[in-house]
Amino acid sequence: MSLLDAFDVPLATRAAGLAHEGPAQRLTERPFVRDNPFGLWPFHLHGLIRSAVRNAEDTTDDRWTDADWQQAAQRAFTTLGEQHQGAPGPDRLLLIACLRQGLRLARDHRLDLDWLTPAAWTYVSDSVWEPLAPPDTETEAGLGTAADALVELLSALARRQHEHRSRTAARLTTVIDSHLLPDDLQHMALYYRAKAHRDIGHSADSRRGYQQVVDGGGRLAPAARRGLAQAARLAGDFPTTYAAAQTLGWEGRHQRVLGDVWWVQGEPARAAAAYQAGRLEAEQHAKAGEAAHNQARRALAIAFYDPHQADDEIDLAEQLLAHLDLRATTINAAIAALIRDAGTPTLDDRVRALRTELDVAGLTSMTPTLELALAFHQAALEDRDGLSAAISRLRELTRDGDYAYYVDIAHFMADLSLPAEHTAPRWLDGEQATRARWQTLVTDRRDLLHR
Numbered sequence: 357m358s359l360l361d362a363f364d365v366p367l368a369t370r371a372a373g374l375a376h377e378g379p380a381q382r383l384t385e386r387p388f389v390r391d392n393p394f395g396l397w398p399f400h401l402h403g404l405i406r407s408a409v410r411n412a413e414d415t416t417d418d419r420w421t422d423a424d425w426q427q428a429a430q431r432a433f434t435t436l437g438e439q440h441q442g443a444p445g446p447d448r449l450l451l452i453a454c455l456r457q458g459l460r461l462a463r464d465h466r467l468d469l470d471w472l473t474p475a476a477w478t479y480v481s482d483s484v485w486e487p488l489a490p491p492d493t494e495t496e497a498g499l500g501t502a503a504d505a506l507v508e509l510l511s512a513l514a515r516r517q518h519e520h521r522s523r524t525a526a527r528l529t530t531v532i533d534s535h536l537l538p539d540d541l542q543h544m545a546l547y548y549r550a551k552a553h554r555d556i557g558h559s560a561d562s563r564r565g566y567q568q569v570v571d572g573g574g575r576l577a578p579a580a581r582r583g584l585a586q587a588a589r590l591a592g593d594f595p596t597t598y599a600a601a602q603t604l605g606w607e608g609r610h611q612r613v614l615g616d617v618w619w620v621q622g623e624p625a626r627a628a629a630a631y632q633a634g635r636l637e638a639e640q641h642a643k644a645g646e647a648a649h650n651q652a653r654r655a656l657a658i659a660f661y662d663p664h665q666a667d668d669e670i671d672l673a674e675q676l677l678a679h680l681d682l683r684a685t686t687i688n689a690a691i692a693a694l695i696r697d698a699g700t701p702t703l704d705d706r707v708r709a710l711r712t713e714l715d716v717a718g719l720t721s722m723t724p725t726l727e728l729a730l731a732f733h734q735a736a737l738e739d740r741d742g743l744s745a746a747i748s749r750l751r752e753l754t755r756d757g758d759y760a761y762y763v764d765i766a767h768f769m770a771d772l773s774l775p776a777e778h779t780a781p782r783w784l785d786g787e788q789a790t791r792a793r794w795q796t797l798v799t800d801r802r803d804l805l806h807r
Contacts, residue, residue, distance in 0.1 A: 357371070357372075357383065357399075357401055358401055358405075358406045358409040358410050359371075359425075359428060359429055359432050359461065360397075360400075360432055360457055361400060361456070361457055361460075362392075362395055362396070362397035362398070362399065362400045362453075362457075363397050363399050363400070364397045364398060364399060365377050365380045365381050365384060365399075367397060367435055367436075367439065368380035368383065368384075368399075370431070370435040370438070371428070371431050371432040371435045372428075372431070373431055384399050388401060388402040388405040389401060389402070390402060396449055396450060396453045397453065425465070426465055429461050429464070429465035429467065430465070430467060432457075432461055433458055433461045433462060433465075433467055433470070434470075436454045436457055436458045436461070436471075437454070437458065437470060437471030437472075437475075439454060440454040440455075440458075440471060440475055441471060441474075446642060448482070448484070451475060451478055451479060452479075452486050452488065454475065455472070455475050455476070455479060455488050455510075456488055458471070458472055458475070459472065459488065459503070459506065459507050459510070462503035462506070462507075463501070463503040463504055463507050466500075466501050466503065467503060468502070469502050469503060469506060469538070469541075472503070472506060473538065473540070473541060476506060476509075476510060476541065476544070477540075477544075477575070479510065480510075480513060480544065481643065482642075482643060482644055482645055483643070483644070483645025483646060483649070483680070483682065484644060484645055484679075484680055484681065485513065485514045485516075485517055485645075485680075485681045485682070486514065486681070487514050487515075488510045488511065488514055498530075498534075499530065499531070499534045499536055500536075501536060502536045502537055502538070504534075504536065505531050505534050505536040505537050505541075506537065506541065508527060508530065508531050509528070509531045509537070509541065509544065509545050511527075512524055512527035512528050512531070512548075513548055514681075515527075516548075516552065517681045517682065517683045518683075519718075520716070520717065520718035521552045521555040521556045521717065521718030521719060521720075522552075522556050522718050523718070524548075524549075524552040524718075525549050525552040525553055525556065525558075528545050528548060528549040528552065529549060531545045532545045532546060532549065539572065539574070540574055540575065543568075543569050543572050543574050543575075543576050544576060546565050546568050546569050546572075547565070547566070547569045547576045547579060547580055547583075549565055550562045550563075550564075550565025550566045550568075550569070550580070550583060551583070553565060554583070554586075554587075554721055555684070555718060555719050555720065555721050555722075556718050556719075556720050556721070557720040557721055557756065557758070559587065559590065559756065559757075559758050562583070562587065563583075563584065563587050565580075566580040566581075566583035566584050566587070567580070567584065570584065578604060578605065578607035578608040579607070579608065579609070581600070581603075581604060581608055582604055582608040582609055582610075582612075582613055584600070585597050585600035585601060585604065585608075585613055586613065586616065588600065589613075589616060589617060589620075590721075590757075590758040590759055591757055591758065591781075592757075592760060592761045592780075592781025592782060593781070593782050594617055594620075594621070594781065594782055594783060594784050595782055595784060596782075597613065597616075597617050598614070598617050598784060600613070601613040601614045601617065606637050606641070609634060609646065610634075611630045611631065611633045611634030611637060611650070612630070612631065612634045612646075612649070612650055612653065614627075614630040615627040615628070615630035615631040615634065615650070615653055615654070615657065616653070617784070618630060618657075619656070619657045619660070620761065620762075620765065621783060621784050621785070621790055621793070622765075622768070622790050622791075622792075622793025622794040622796075622797060623793060624657035624658065624660040624661050624797070625657075625658075625661060627653075627654075627657040628654050628657040628658045631650045631651070631653045631654035631657060632650070632654055634646070634650035635647045635650035635651050635654065638650060644676070644679075644680060645680055645682055645685075647676055648673065648676035648677050648680055648682060648685055649682065649685045649688075651669070651672055651673040651676050652673040652677070652685045652686075652688040652689040652692065653688060654669055654673075655669035655670045655672075655673045655689060655692040655696075656688060656689075656691060656692035656695060658692075659692045659693070659695035659696040659698075660695055660732070660797050661797055661800065663696045663697070663804070666692065666693075666695075666696040667696065669692070670689055670692055670693055670696065673685075673689045673692070674689060677689065683717055683719070684717075684719055684722060687710065687713060687714065687717075687719065687722060688722075690706075690710055691710065691722075691725060691726055691729050693706075694706060694707065694710075694726075694729045694730070694733070695729045695732060695733075697733075698729070698732050698733035698736050698801060699733060699736040699737055699801055699802070699804075699805040703730070703733055707726065707729075707730055710726055711723065711726065714726065721758070721759075723753055724750060724753045724754055724758075724759040724762050725759075725762075727746055727749050727750050727753060727762070728750065728762045728765060728766065730742075730746050731743055731746040731747065731750070731762075731765075731766040731769060732769060732797075732798065732801075734746055735766075735769035735770045735798045736798055736801040736802055736805065738770075738802070740770070743766065743769075743770055746766060747763060747766045747767070750762050750763045750766055751763055760779075760781070761781040763778075764778075764780065764781065764787075764790075765794055768790065768791040768794035768795060769794050769795065769797075769798045770795075770798070771791070771795050
C-alpha cells in the first residue's frame with residue numbers, strides 16, 4: 357500500500373494479490389494508517405511510514421527485489437484500471453482518482469499505458485480539466501516512456517487554464533516530438549496544440565495542426581474539421597464556414613459553429629437559438645464543458661439585443677461554470693456582461709481588467725471580441741472619438757487577417773464608410789444587409805438607454 361496514495365479494503369486486497377480481505381482489514385486498524393471517511397478510498401499510510409517502506413528496503417531483512425516492486429506496481433495499476441472500467445456508469449470522481457494514482461504508477465514503474473488510454477480520452481471529453489499529473493513531471497532527463505509523455509500531455513491540457521497558451525504549445529510540442537505516444541494520443545496532442553496556436557494568434561500553425569489531425573482520421577477528426585471551419589470564419593469566409601457546419605454533426609459541434617457565424621452577421625437572435633440547441637445537445641451527451649461554452653456564447657449573443665434577458669442567461673452561464681475550470685469560457689461570459697451593460701458609464705475598469713487577463717492567459721484571439729464589445733458600447737453612446745480609438749485598436753489586432761471583419765462591424769455600428777482600399781469579407785447576404793442589422797442593434801440600444 358506504500359505504492360498508493362489512498363486505498364480501501366477491496367483495492368488493498370486485489371493490489372496485494374491476496375485471496376482474502378482479512379489482512380487488508382487488519383492493516384486499516386493499525387495506528388499508522390490514516391482514515392478519511394469522506395474519501396473515495398478512505399485509507400492512506402502515514403507519510404513517514406510510506407516513505408520509510410519505500411526508501412529503506414535495502415537495509416531490511418524482508419526487503420523486496422526490484423522485480424517484487426515492479427510486480428506489486430503492476431497489480432496495483434491493474435486493480436485501479438479494473439475499478440475504473442468496472443464502474444456501472446460515468447463516475448467523474450472515480451475517473452480522476454484512478455488517473456491520478458494510475459499515472460504515477462505507470463510513470464514511476466515504466467508500465468504500459470493499458471487502461472490509461474481510454475481513461476485519458478474520457479478525461480478530455482468533458483472539458484472539465486481537474487489537475488491530474490503527479491509532481492515532478494519535468495526532469496532534466498526529459499520524456500523517456502509513453503507514460504512520461506501521457507503525464508506531460510494531460511498536465512499541459514489541465515494547466516493551460518492557468519498558464520500562458522504559448523507555454524501550453526511548447527509543452528505539447530515536446531510531447532509530440534518525443535514520438536512516444538500511440539497514434540490516437542499523438543493526435544490528441546496535435547489537436548490541442550493547434551487550439552493553443554489559434555489562441556495565441558498563430559493561425560497558419562493552427563490550420564496545419566488541424567489538417568494533420570483530419571488527415572489522420574480518428575476520434576478528433578470531427579473536432580479538427582470544426583477547427584478548420586472556424587479558421588475560415590476568422591478569415592471572413594462565412595459561406596465556407598456555414599456550408600461546413602452542415603456536415604459537422606454533434607461531434608463537430610455544428611450548432612456552436614452556426615452560432616459563431618450568425619451573430620457576426622448582425623443576427624444574434626439566430627445565433628442564440630443555435631447556441632441553445634448546442635447546449636441542449638451537450639446536456640444530452642453529458643458534456644458539461646460544452647454546455648457551459650454554448651451558454652456563455654448564447655449570453656453574449658442575447659446581450660446585443662436584450663440586456664434584461666441577458667441577465668438570466670449570464671447567471672445560467674456562471675452556474676454552469678461554477679465547478680469547471682474553463683478560463684476562456686469564463687471570459688466569454690464576462691464579455692457578455694460588458695455587452696449587456698453597453699451604454700452605461702462604468703465599463704472602462706472592467707475592460708482594462710479583461711485586457712490584462714487575456715494578455716496573461718495568452719488568449720490573444722479573444723482580444724478582438726473584447727474590443728468589438730467596447731466599440732458597441734461607444735457606438736451606443738455616440739462617442740466618435742472613443743469609437744475611432746477602438747477601430748484603430750481593432751485594425752492593429754487584426755492586421756494578420758483573422759477577425760478583420762470586426763473592423764467592418766465597428767464601422768457598421770456607427771454607419772461609417774469603409775476605406776476604399778478595404779478588402780471586404782464574404783458576408784452571407786451582402787454588406788448592406790449586414791450593415792443595416794448592426795446599425796439597428798445600436799439604435800435599439802440607444803432607444804433603450806433613453807427611456
